[in-house]
Amino acid sequence: MICLVFQRTILAFAVLAAFSGSASADENKAARGAYLARIMACADCHSPRGPNGAPMPEAGLIGGNVGFEIPQAGIVWGPNLTPANGGAGSWSTEEIVTALTTGVRPDGRLLIPVMPWPAYAGLTTQDAEALASYLQSLTPDDNPVPGLIAPGENAPAPYFTIKFPG
Numbered sequence: 562m563i564c565l566v567f568q569r570t571i572l573a574f575a576v577l578a579a580f581s582g583s584a585s586a587d588e589n590k591a592a593r594g595a596y597l598a599r600i601m602a603c604a605d606c607h608s609p610r611g612p613n614g615a616p617m618p619e620a621g622l623i624g625g626n627v628g629f630e631i632p633q634a635g636i637v638w639g640p641n642l643t644p645a646n647g648g649a650g651s652w653s654t655e656e657i658v659t660a661l662t663t664g665v666r667p668d669g670r671l672l673i674p675v676m677p678w679p680a681y682a683g684l685t686t687q688d689a690e691a692l693a694s695y696l697q698s699l700t701p702d703d704n705p706v707p708g709l710i711a712p713g714e715n716a717p718a719p720y721f722t723i724k725f726p727g
């Protein structure tokens with residue numbers, strides 16, 4: 562009897578394993594990337610914020626609507642990461658991994674480190690590729706996001722800034 566229960570348990574595990582094995586390696590990679598994106602808070606900067614300023618990760622990585630003013634560099638908004646309009650999701654895996662871990666965009670420009678690439682330099686290749694796979698799997702959304710604004714230019718959208726006391 563015990564032996565039979567044991568055998569059934571083994572069989573159940575075998576069936577489960579067969580089903581999980583049917584999910585393609587790409588899906589597993591993208592799922593790992595989705596998990597990493599959630600805990601690495603990509604949505605804090607790459608998703609719109611609500612009227613109270615709180616992040617809305619459920620809106621997707623379609624680009625931030627509150628930018629960051631960096632002295633001497635200007636104001637920058639978290640770009641749209643979906644595969645639409647040249648967004649990072651349309652880049653090759655190697656281009657995304659390079660941007661995430663070295664801050665270098667495909668056009669050679671170094672990302673302002675509001676984007677925490679100096680910290681992300683510590684990603685394993687496997688995890689960086691999982692994030693790339695996730696971005697590539699996103700539904701394209703052509704939500705427009707302002708480009709980098711030079712210091713002194715008018716901001717077209719709200720932004721965070723550093724206020725010095727005095």
Ligand code: HEC
Pocket residue numbers: 597598601602603604605606607629637638639640641642648649657660661666671672673674675676677692709
């Ligand atoms: C604290 C805010 C912040 C967080 C958190 C953040 N980013 Fe960014 N990211 C930015 C900003 C701002 C830029 C644009 C910087 C620039 O143009 O110089 C950027 C740029 C990028 C780019 C280049 C896109 C382009 O079109 O140039 C990629 C790819 C990217 N981020 C992916 C991610 C991913 C994936 C995560 C989470 C694992 C993440 N970012 C977390 C703020 C952030």
